[in-house]
Amino acid sequence: MKNEIIIYSISDSLGETSQKLLTAVSAQYPDLNFNKSYRFPLVNREEELLGILQDALKDKAIVVSTLVNHRLAETARNFSQQTGLMYLDLMHPFFEMIQARTGSSPIEEPGTVHKLDTEYFNRIAAIEFAVKYDDGKNPQGFIDSDLVLLGVSRTSKTPLSMYLANKGYKVSNLPLIPEVPLPQILEDVDPHKLVGLVCHPDNLSRIRSNRLDSLGLNHSTSYTDLEKIYNELDYSQQVFKRFGIFTIDVTDKSIEETAYVIEEHFKEME
Template sequence: MENLVIYIISDSLGETGEQVARASIGQFNINNYEMRKYPYVLDVNFLDEILNEAKNENSIVVYTLVDLELANYVAKFCENNKIPSIDLVSPLLKSISLRTNLKPLREPGTIRKLDEKYFKRVEAIEFAVKYDDGKDPRGLVKSDLVLIGISRTSKTPLSMYLANKNIKVANVPLVPEVPVPKELFEIPSKKIIGLTNTPEKLNEIRQERLKSLGLSSNANYATMERILEEIEYAEKIMKKIGCPIIDVSNKAIEETAGLIINIMKENGLRVYKGFLNS
């Protein structure tokens, strides 16, 4: 049997066409075949070169082209030259359009864009974990945003929530006995947001925290005197930096995150639109 050549033509990576072709060829006892993959085919001239090569061989054309002009060109060329061809995209797009009454975007590479979106989110989450709780002050310079505040002001939950919006967040705890990292004063104040809470709420939260750890609720960490000292210390630092301050006492994480994103926009900081509703 003459060697079979399967042409895989795509306006993206061509992985879908390749996987379908390999799954299909696996159903036959064929050894003399080859696959030629042509990714990122975005113009008719390039497409024409590929198809003219295919017409001179014992070929099959498999294509995943969302551009209607290119898809129609392949269909017509293959029909005129009696080349078996399979359009893996258009029939499904038509079916989805029929059921939803929506028109397809016909934009190449949308799957790849989704992948990029996913990996950017993962990168932001890994960043938040790496630079949580002041672990490494070097992360402050690399961050999109820095959250500062005393213990139990939702720094970590907010960092993770914002990371899921593709915002790289570092956070720094403010403790009277621990020097503030010098990097905090080396970055623009508009990149910093201070978080605070009411003494009563902090007292309640900290006592519950101690109980969950099996410690006495009378420990200095949860006393009103200690809490007031920490709040006063934190406020001095925040005023020195000149950053906005948000009271998180009666706010859900989502609400506080919304306020932070609005402040970032007002300060001209980059906010990734494609992730705000994800």
């Protein structure tokens, strides 16, 4: 049985930062069980906080805090000093450095990250844009896109589009199929906005097989056929060459990693 560790995350907002840190930390301990960890969002009263800290002490939990309110953070710090509770404050050490450097104080308003401002609405609009112009559904959208992803089936175009959209980019994508002519409008798109995705044929065949399994389809189709895949990839390389498109090999890359390569590429071009 796996050894167990309990983490309590406390926040006066939703606690997404601690969750992100916890994901990164737990990935470093494949043999530890973090499943009994708890998340306490929207904590804003002292009694509530003290109750949680008492429970954490009983559970021998490690407490991670992103409380922005300095009074609450101080309560937690004092409590942990007196009781020996393991307590990690992610915000206030950072706040203190900023204070030392600039003299500025935080506004201490919880949930400011979720402000419904212009940036937020642009991000929402970008997500809707990406859904609307997914899978070459409406090539007209290529013109207004910040980015157009091109690649054969199963080169992660859709999830990559959604991930980049969530960062505010207006993304569309086009599946490349040798038998289907390219939409005419592609000629009018700034080639710098185009990104080509390639993948190793063996991986592509495996991913497509899994895809058919998950759809409950049998494999008698040419979809997973290696020769067919070679042809498709050849064709996609011809397209990339013809338009002079920046290409990325997505083999064994996560969406996050591919998105990072794309963002860096576009930064360099600016």
